[in-house]
Amino acid sequence: ETGVTQTPRHLVMGMTNKKSLKCEQHLGHNAMYWYKQSAKKPLELMFVYNFKEQTENNSVPSRFSPECPNSSHLFLHLHTLQPEDSALYLCASSQVLNRDSSGELFFGEGSRLTVL
Amino acid sequence: AQSVAQPEDQVNVAEGNPLTVKCTYSVSGNPYLFWYVQYPNRGLQFLLKYITGDNLVKGSYGFEAEFNKSQTSFHLKKPSALVSDSALYFCAVRGSNDYKLSFGAGTTVT
Numbered sequence: 444e445t446g447v448t449q450t451p452r453h454l455v456m457g458m459t460n461k462k463s464l465k466c467e468q469h470l471g472h473n474a475m476y477w478y479k480q481s482a483k484k485p486l487e488l489m490f491v492y493n494f495k496e497q498t499e500n501n502s503v504p505s506r507f508s509p510e511c512p513n514s515s516h517l518f519l520h521l522h523t524l525q526p527e528d529s530a531l532y533l534c535a536s537s538q539v540l541n542r543d544s545s546g547e548l549f550f551g552e553g554s555r556l557t558v559l
Numbered sequence: 560a561q562s563v564a565q566p567e568d569q570v571n572v573a574e575g576n577p578l579t580v581k582c583t584y585s586v587s588g589n590p591y592l593f594w595y596v597q598y599p600n601r602g603l604q605f606l607l608k609y610i611t612g613d614n615l616v617k618g619s620y621g622f623e624a625e626f627n628k629s630q631t632s633f634h635l636k637k638p639s640a641l642v643s644d645s646a647l648y649f650c651a652v653r654g655s656n657d658y659k660l661s662f663g664a665g666t667t668v669t
Contacts, residue, residue: 445602486649486662499659533602540658545591545610548651548660550602 446470449534449551456524457559464519464554466534474540475517476548477509478533486533492517493539524558531555561586563652565663572668578640580666582633586654592633593651593660594624603649609633620644645669 447468456462468475477489491499492511506528508520517534535548564583572578584590591610595603607618614626624635635648650663 445604447602449602485664488659491659531600535603540653540660545608546653546660547593547605547608548603549605550595552602553600555600 445549445551447534447536447549447551449532449554451554452552453555453557455557455559456521458524458526460524461520461522463521464532464534464556466517466519466551468515468517468534468536468549470536470549472536472538472549473514474537475511475514476535476537477517477519478535478550480531480533480553482530490519521556524556526558529556529558561652561654561657561659561661563650563661563663565648565650565666567666568664569667569669572640574642575639578635578637578644578668580635580648580650580668582635582650582663583631584633584650584652585631586652586657588655588657590626590631590633591653591655592624592626594618594622594633594635595649595651595662596620597647597649597665599646606635606648640668 450465475492479487489503490509510518531553533553534551537548538544540546562585593608594606597603609616609626617623647665649665653660
């Protein structure tokens with residue numbers, strides 16, 4: 444148990460569906476992240492939120508829409524996805540990264556997404 | 560720009576033998592270095608980190624890593640590998656002047 448909980452663990456959706464991934468952290472952190480992990484590819488940082496404000500959007504297509512209502516919750520809204528979006532989506536949290544924080548990330552177990 | 564290289568996609572080791580997973584990095588400023596492990600269909604688990612101080616860092620599950628500033632390396636080591644150590648290992652780095660963590664491509668240990 445890492446203190447970061449992701450739901451659902453598995454999701455299958457069609458290209459016209461709308462679904463959401465949820466992440467909740469119980470570590471008192473102020474930064475939250477979405478990463479995409481595809482087979483045979485490096486981890487891709489998608490979004491970063493610090494104190495509920497989005498500070499990084501790594502050129503992610505608009506069919507992925509993040510939402511961070513507070514420092515403990517992070518959502519990834521999905522709509523009109525493509526089969527190549529099938530991947531493991533990882534949520535992580537940390538203290539806000541600055542010169543005084545070491546900044547290790549704590550990851551959830553991931554949401555395995557399959558787009559048909 | 561910062562970057563991490565894990566030169567080996569795969570490392571095979573017999574149980575009981577020493578295990579080494581290699582990592583080199585490039586950052587501006589002082590490096591903050593991390594190792595994570597990922598078991599199948601699971602998230603990444605933090606193993607250990609180097610921020611400052613002793614170059615040999617000890618972490619979870621008997622792992623340790625050695626920071627070498629001159630070679631810009633942070634290799635992960637375990638004196639005696641177990642079958643249960645089979646997993647995907649990621650090295651990560653950020654510079655003291657940066658606010659993002661950069662991950663290597665990962666090394667599969669079998």
